[in-house]
Amino acid sequence: MRVPLVFAASILLACAPAASSGRLVMSAAPIIIAHRGASGHLPEHTLEAYDLAITMGADFIEPDVVSTKDGVLVTRHENEIGSTTNVAAHFPDRKRTVVVDGDTITGWFVEDLTLAELRQVRAKERLPQRSHANDGKFLVPTLDEVLALVRRREKETGRTIGVYPETKHPTFFRSIGLPLEDRLLGVLGAHGFRGRDDAVFIQSFEVGNLRALKARTPIRLIQLINDGGVSPETGGRPYADLVTPAGLRDVATYAFGIGPAKALVQPVGRDGSLGEATTLVRDAHAAGLAVHVWTLRSDAMFLPKAYHGDAGAEWRRFAALGVDGMFGDFADDGVRALRGSATR
Ligand code: G3P
Ligand code: CA
Numbered sequence: 001m002r003v004p005l006v007f008a009a010s011i012l013l014a015c016a017p018a019a020s021s022g023r024l025v026m027s028a029a030p031i032i033i034a035h036r037g038a039s040g041h042l043p044e045h046t047l048e049a050y051d052l053a054i055t056m057g058a059d060f061i062e063p064d065v066v067s068t069k070d071g072v073l074v075t076r077h078e079n080e081i082g083s084t085t086n087v088a089a090h091f092p093d094r095k096r097t098v099v100v101d102g103d104t105i106t107g108w109f110v111e112d113l114t115l116a117e118l119r120q121v122r123a124k125e126r127l128p129q130r131s132h133a134n135d136g137k138f139l140v141p142t143l144d145e146v147l148a149l150v151r152r153r154e155k156e157t158g159r160t161i162g163v164y165p166e167t168k169h170p171t172f173f174r175s176i177g178l179p180l181e182d183r184l185l186g187v188l189g190a191h192g193f194r195g196r197d198d199a200v201f202i203q204s205f206e207v208g209n210l211r212a213l214k215a216r217t218p219i220r221l222i223q224l225i226n227d228g229g230v231s232p233e234t235g236g237r238p239y240a241d242l243v244t245p246a247g248l249r250d251v252a253t254y255a256f257g258i259g260p261a262k263a264l265v266q267p268v269g270r271d272g273s274l275g276e277a278t279t280l281v282r283d284a285h286a287a288g289l290a291v292h293v294w295t296l297r298s299d300a301m302f303l304p305k306a307y308h309g310d311a312g313a314e315w316r317r318f319a320a321l322g323v324d325g326m327f328g329d330f331a332d333d334g335v336r337a338l339r340g341s342a343t344r
Helices: 047-056 143-157 170-177 180-191 207-214 243-253 280-286 311-320 331-339
Strands: 015-017 023-027 031-035 060-062 063-066 073-075 096-100 105-109 201-204 220-225 257-260 290-296 325-328
Touching: 023 096, 031 047, 031 290, 031 311, 047 060, 047 143, 047 331, 073 143, 073 180, 096 257, 143 180, 170 207, 170 331, 180 207, 201 207, 207 220, 243 280, 257 280, 280 290, 311 331, 325 331
Parallel strands: 031 060, 031 325, 201 220, 220 257, 257 290, 290 325
Antiparallel strands: 015 023, 063 073, 096 105
């Protein structure tokens, strides 16, 4: 089933689900994006984590996308998969050191395994403070499998469920002969995600691949912006330049919106107190760009002290600041905070 997004005149309004119609319609409510699935509850980037996020009521699920040795797109946050899988136990001899985007990393790399080999591997929780009850149980899914899940759950629920893929290390993957972009457009297209009004955003920390994608697809693009540093590509752009009014106008020539680190909108002091909100939301909107911030996390070690242990307060804070969407590990907290209830 292919369900279009329906847009009103202003692109600055967010999309929220119209439950009975199965379509997304424009509203002032920010979208809730399940960051790596319901990754606060289950190992990230697994079918089980995406499925739970959908059950919780997330509007979009977020697969980060990398490539296997044989060119199959699978979902992992980085190409090094030793931190989020049991690959070391299955392929001890594949450990090696690789320079990725200027960083020297030792571990196990997804581009060294075929899909058939990756099928022997199981996901595990990355963070020590989260549940490890499901370590070793779930596969690393292909993007194709994730999109099939989305379409199946749309039929079951009558809801539109958006997908928000991120190209991870696109320059690096291109350099090793495994470019992500054509394969991404191909897999998305096979599941009916191919138009500007479809429930899909493509995101990247790089500028160059988004500019190239702009010429090849009408799918809406999101420029990710880190809190400092430079976009990881040859001739990378300082992110500080992208958030100036002139930089935002430039981004608007190829992107639908920006995905800034949340501190670029709401700074937090060393003592956990909230500083004065920046003008980034206003400036981005003035440039015609939507704003989707990342990443809201409910864990005590991540939630700023200013929210006094109330994760919902952070979701409400960013909604009050006018953002158009939020990425969060605990989509259930977002749904409860912004819409009153969540299913689990
Ligand atoms: O894509 C939004 C956010 O996920 C960016 O951070 O590092 O979690 O992919 P990361
Ligand atoms: Ca991401």
